Each structure stands twice: as structure tokens, then as C-alpha cells.
Amino acid sequence: MVCHTRIAEDCLENGGWCDSEEEARDWVEDECWIFSGEGWFCPQCNIHFMQNLSKTRRVKGQEEPPDDDLHVGIPL
Numbered sequence: 001m002v003c004h005t006r007i008a009e010d011c012l013e014n015g016g017w018c019d020s021e022e023e024a025r026d027w028v029e030d031e032c033w034i035f036s037g038e039g040w041f042c043p044q045c046n047i048h049f050m051q052n053l054s055k056t057r058r059v060k061g062q063e064e065p066p067d068d069d070l071h072v073g074i075p076l
Helices: 021-031 043-051 053-059 067-071
Strands: none
Touching: 043 053
């Protein structure tokens, strides 16, 4: 399994080697890797991405969600 993003300094880059697709699916679930729609990425890259989400939004030209979106579905 190869990390698709390889963005974190402590990225695992290469996870485990698997003999079958089923074994690979089990491995990524056990190791908490995340499927992005384009490939799998490791937990370290997910942490890096989440910590830098606002910067990523700016780079991609996305606007910050309004503060009132944080309260949707949360009883006040």
C-alpha cells in the first residue's frame, strides 16, 4: 500500500504489502488509512491535512464556511 498524498513530514509512504485485494482492504481498515476517491492516504497525512485545512482551502480558492454552519444540527 502506497500513501497517495505523501504530504506529512512523518508520512508512512509505504504501508504493508498484501497478497490480495481483500487482504489489502483489511489492512487499510486495521491501520486506519483513508480512501480519498483517488487513492489511499496514511493517518499522518490525514492529521497534517486536517491541521492545515484553512490553508488548503485558501490554496484551492475555497471560502471558509460561515460560523453559523458550525451550529447546524447542534441544539443551543
